[in-house]
Amino acid sequence: MKVFSKEQIYEGDRLTTERQNISSTDLMERAGTQIFNWMHLRMQGAQVPIHVFCGIGNNGGDGLVLSRQLIIHGYNVKTYIVNYSETRSKDFLINYDRIKNTTKDWPTVLTSSNDFPLINQDDIIVDAVFGIGLNRPPADWVKDLFLKFRASKSFTLSIDIPSGLYTDKVVNDTEAVVYANYTLSFQSPKLVFFLPNTAKYTVQWEVLDIGIDRDYLIQTEAAVELISKYEVLPFYQPRDKFSHKGHFGHVLMIGGSFGKIGAVHLASRSALIAGAGMVTAYLPTCGYTSLQSALPEVMVVCDKGEKQIESITYDFDATVVGIGVGIGTSEETMKAFEAFLKTNKRPLVIDADAINLLAQNKALLKYLPVQTVLTPHPKELERLIGEWHDDFDKLNKVVEFSKAHKVIIVIKGAHTITINGNKKYVNTTGNPGMATAGSGDVLTGIISGLIAQGYEPLAATLFGVYLHGKSGDIAVESYGYQSLIAGHIIDSLGEAYIDLFKQPEESSESAENDENN
Numbered sequence: 001m002k003v004f005s006k007e008q009i010y011e012g013d014r015l016t017t018e019r020q021n022i023s024s025t026d027l028m029e030r031a032g033t034q035i036f037n038w039m040h041l042r043m044q045g046a047q048v049p050i051h052v053f054c055g056i057g058n059n060g061g062d063g064l065v066l067s068r069q070l071i072i073h074g075y076n077v078k079t080y081i082v083n084y085s086e087t088r089s090k091d092f093l094i095n096y097d098r099i100k101n102t103t104k105d106w107p108t109v110l111t112s113s114n115d116f117p118l119i120n121q122d123d124i125i126v127d128a129v130f131g132i133g134l135n136r137p138p139a140d141w142v143k144d145l146f147l148k149f150r151a152s153k154s155f156t157l158s159i160d161i162p163s164g165l166y167t168d169k170v171v172n173d174t175e176a177v178v179y180a181n182y183t184l185s186f187q188s189p190k191l192v193f194f195l196p197n198t199a200k201y202t203v204q205w206e207v208l209d210i211g212i213d214r215d216y217l218i219q220t221e222a223a224v225e226l227i228s229k230y231e232v233l234p235f236y237q238p239r240d241k242f243s244h245k246g247h248f249g250h251v252l253m254i255g256g257s258f259g260k261i262g263a264v265h266l267a268s269r270s271a272l273i274a275g276a277g278m279v280t281a282y283l284p285t286c287g288y289t290s291l292q293s294a295l296p297e298v299m300v301v302c303d304k305g306e307k308q309i310e311s312i313t314y315d316f317d318a319t320v321v322g323i324g325v326g327i328g329t330s331e332e333t334m335k336a337f338e339a340f341l342k343t344n345k346r347p348l349v350i351d352a353d354a355i356n357l358l359a360q361n362k363a364l365l366k367y368l369p370v371q372t373v374l375t376p377h378p379k380e381l382e383r384l385i386g387e388w389h390d391d392f393d394k395l396n397k398v399v400e401f402s403k404a405h406k407v408i409i410v411i412k413g414a415h416t417i418t419i420n421g422n423k424k425y426v427n428t429t430g431n432p433g434m435a436t437a438g439s440g441d442v443l444t445g446i447i448s449g450l451i452a453q454g455y456e457p458l459a460a461t462l463f464g465v466y467l468h469g470k471s472g473d474i475a476v477e478s479y480g481y482q483s484l485i486a487g488h489i490i491d492s493l494g495e496a497y498i499d500l501f502k503q504p505e506e507s508s509e510s511a512e513n514d515e516n517n
């Protein structure tokens with residue numbers, strides 16, 4: 001699913017009204033009615049007090065449409081105008097008139113904290129104060145209103161975006177934002193729903209279809225894309241009946257040091273289970289026996305170093321090389337890594353300490369093949385690109401790095417984001433149970449295993465990140481967050497593949513997302 005920028009959303013609105021020959025008021029009517037339908041379906045006329053707080057722009061206008069519909073359908077509604085400015089939008093004013101014609105119980109205009117109503121915990125708050133038009137911090141009394149929402153502990157439903165959140169930057173004052181239980185967003189989810197600094201402002205979100213022009217949605221290139229089953233399915237390469245292991249490539253997994261052979265074990269096994277035809281693990285000699293005994297399907301080549309890798313030499317042609325898991329950062333390993341990069345011609349997946357080695361010696365970056373995949377966790381990323389102030393700054397820095405070195409970067413996290421030049425891909429699978437030792441080694445193995453089978457590095461990365469998260473989601477059903485370990489993720493990989501062809505997910509136009517799942 002595309003994640004459009006604010007400018008693209010406004011343009012989509014404009015084009016829709018033009019191409020469908022409707023007014024912006026009609027479009028607002030659709031938006032507000034969609035919210036009403038959503039609530040009506042769930043509430044079925046229940047007389048729970050609903051407090052609808054409307055700003056004076058178009059987000060407020062959506063709130064007024066909703067209020068009117070709720071009133072017409074007999075709900076117990078109170079409407080408030082959060083009068084933070086006298087510059088009311090045209091469609092707000094039209095709907096302000098319409099609601100006044102519908103009920104004698106006119107909206108209450110709020111201009112300071114003295115006007116705030118009583119809200120009980122069992123009431124419902126609808127937040128239609130600010131939408132994507134927010135361009136500066138809210139006034140102090142509006143912030144107090146948001147604090148009152150939180151203090152009430154009532155279920156809070158935000159329209160389009162939690163008020164106080166920007167679409168393209170973080171908020172400095174974490175109290176000047178609505179903490180929504182649920183956000184019903186129009187046209188596209190907002191990038192801020194997925195970033196560590198801002199995801200907390202909505203527990204769940206859903207996109208409502210308000211009939212934006214289809215051609216515009218299809219033809220408009222978005223800088224951010226949400227990756228779910230629908231986006232990865234087209235990558236899937238079916239197997240030919242007459243295929244043999246030679247068709248699915250040979251992964252060379254280089255890594256390990258004394259005490260960290262397990263990382264290579266996990267990555268090699270994952271590569272094989274992801275579907276690679278053959279996997280060879282390249283290890284210091286101390287790892288030979290354990291790896292051979294634990295993984296009979298994997299071949300092993302030993303380095304001359306006993307406890308660490310000291311010179312990388314092998315005499316076969318690998319399809320792809322995964323390097324870095326458990327490798328350590330000793331001087332000898334650095335030399336071996338440098339010599340390897342200078343001669344290697346194969347696609348690379350670089351993880352863990354090999355990223356740290358690159359960060360220590362950035363001159364080596366020029367030896368990376370185009371579309372090398374780097375899979376740093378936050379600390380490794382920081383060593384590579386330097387510190388960042390916030391999530392947007394981080395994304396910008398990674399984009400610059402990706403463009404400068406022509407590499408794909410996987411920013412691992414709750415919503416792993418893959419960056420390829422200007423394009424950002426936000427993954428939707430995975431869970432907190434996957435924050436466990438070795439989980440990253442598994443990802444390295446899966447991506448390498450996919451590249452070996454002929455997937456392009458970007459497709460392999462997006463598909464691999466998706467499958468890794470999905471396997472974790474399947475595994476957590478049996479083990480729970482605490483007891484899930486990396487090996488369980490590998491064991492569920494087969495089911496994650498099978499799941500690709502199970503019942504379709506909910507339509508991507510109305511994808512539901514539960515941040516707590």
Ligand SMILES: NC(=O)C1=CN([C@@H]2O[C@H](COP(=O)(O)OP(=O)(O)OC[C@H]3O[C@@H](n4cnc5c(N)ncnc54)[C@H](O)[C@@H]3O)[C@@H](O)[C@H]2O)[C@H](O)CC1
Pocket residue numbers: 009012013027028031055056057058059060061062084085089129130131132133134135136137138139159160161186187210212
């Ligand atoms: N396709 C769609 O997504 C549709 C969305 N709709 C809704 O429209 C809003 C965006 O509306 P807009 O009028 O542009 O902005 P806001 O309502 O978010 O803000 C109102 C207005 O207030 C000014 N402003 C900004 N920040 C402040 C501040 N801190 N203090 C005071 N005033 C401020 C600014 O000038 C804004 O214009 C979108 O989110 C949807 O909810 C349409 O209804 C239908 C299609």
Ligand SMILES: [K+]
Pocket residue numbers: 059127128129130131158159160161162163
């Ligand atoms: K809002």
